[in-house]
Amino acid sequence: MTENAIELKNLTKKFGDFTAVDKLSLDIKENEIFGFLGPNGAGKSTTIRMLCTLSTPTSGSAKVAGYDLIKDSAKVREKIGLVAEKMIMYDKLTAAENLRFFGKLYAIPKQKLEDKIDELLELVNMQEWKHTQISKFSTGMKQRINVIRALLPEPEIIFMDEPTLGLDPQTTFSIRDITRDINKSDVTVILTTHAMIEAEALSDRIAIIDHGKIAALDTPQNLKNLIAESDTSVFGAKITNLTPKLIGKINSLDVVAAVAQQDDHNLKISANGTDALNQIIDVIRLEGGNIASITNSNDSTLEDVFLAVTGKTIRDQANEKAAPTHHRHGQAPKARIR
Ligand SMILES: Nc1ncnc2c1ncn2[C@@H]1O[C@H](COP(=O)(O)OP(=O)(O)O)[C@@H](O)[C@H]1O
Ligand SMILES: [Mg+2]
Structure with a gap:
């Protein structure tokens, strides 16, 4: 039986009088690639930020990996990885040094972290760049490191907020392949995008959101x-x-x-x-x-x-x-x- 990775019940976020996310209710299944598709300002990033415990809902509730978003936020954080809209990376450090830095934040034991770094660099075909400074990387290479950074703590669920925004077509394809590979290793993927093609190419199901509300939710074909x-x-x-x-x-x-x-x-x-x-x-x-x-x-x-x-x-x-x-x-x- 498949469990739900995420359950939203009337999840709402207001900024003053403005409602950015308006009573979102939906379930995301385990091991699904679930896409939030909507124009700029639809409330996608705000939703992701709430589900990652970075922003407190105004009302409503959600369960992430079986834990209550608000009561068990520390547990939620242990289960998730986030590829945020903006990359966070230290240009002067090498790929490995960057990953080590973030790995230490997650308190991953030393040897385990080294093994994990090698494994993840291999996943995105970046082994040979392990000891190269990030400043020498193309945007696409940086994004690959950014994606695997989110995988360091071995999350059950990964959130990817516009993962291919601003990337060239070739890199976009490679990030999509990586996303599928991540999903094949039993990770639930929540993706936001304003690109129809991306939503369709990757998602098992898509929620079309507009003005913080679901306009439609189903498989791309349906x-x-x-x-x-x-x-x-x-x-x-x-x-x-x-x-x-x-x-x-x-x-x-x-x-x-x-x-x-x-x-x-x-x-x-x-x-x-x-x-x-x-x-x-x-x-x-x-x-x-x-x-x-x-x-x-x-x-x-x-x-x-x-x-x-x-x-x-x-x-x-x-x-x-x-x-x-x-x-x-x-x-x-x-x-x-x-
Ligand atoms: N911290 C904030 N304060 C006020 N308004 C915000 C804040 N964050 C987002 N918004 C507004 O909420 C709406 C949804 O934003 P966002 O979730 O970033 O949309 P999307 O990711 O779909 O483009 C936008 O109108 C945005 O201006
Ligand atoms: Mg956004």
Whole structure:
């Protein structure tokens, strides 16, 4: 029987009047790779910080590795490792010296620590860099050391907060491989990311979070199936003379749940009902829009799911240069897939 590695019950974090994490309730199974997917500011890091005992919940509770987060926080700390958003590393020290420094903080016995350092360097293919100063490392190499640092105390659960943020594609792939290897050695992995591809590539299950709340939670495949089974469709429309006014008109249709602008010509439109496509085409024509193409992809992507459940594309907030999404007066999206 599989136990739960983590159980959240109404876990909440407020900063003054602002609610960053809003009554999160969910279970994460032992040996699962569980992904929190959400835009910047969704509350991912705040959740991780609470689960790692670095930040006290405002209300609600959680069990981590069977221990109560608040009553047994010292026990929780013994069971977990954290790869934080910001790397903590001493540039003037070598890889081994860095790992030794942190190993001593965990009070790992000397010989055991030396063996562990070798084992972990091997895990990430960094043996030959053992005695090299961190300052000579690329960001990707530093991140590999950062990841294994979290494994020194042999945690049952490892938290990885945006582990591939800012890394080049090759390093990103290698960090993903390492993450899978860690998981194969019976470690539960909790991962946060704002990259759909990352969430999909790694996670057994994904919680899409937005404004501190769960918008959807399931396996990547089931999330995508949700769209296929619902009366929600996500259309891709290429309009050669796209204007904000036209986008507003499309968005004001009752059948339309959300419109997200991809670039100068392309929209993603999440809509409900069988007549949605006709109405969308009609309003575009009526407003003088030139339709170059409209597609209704049966093969929905996680991005489509995200749009349908949150009413926006993840890029809107992850990348400030991206065009804004046009919301219907701040209402929740009308997608009927929950
Ligand atoms: N210490 C803090 N004080 C005030 N607001 C905070 C603090 N930490 C985070 N926040 C706010 O809480 C929200 C969630 O932040 P965070 O958990 O870092 O999001 P994510 O990791 O999903 O990008 C953001 O709006 C952020 O500005
Ligand atoms: Mg974060």
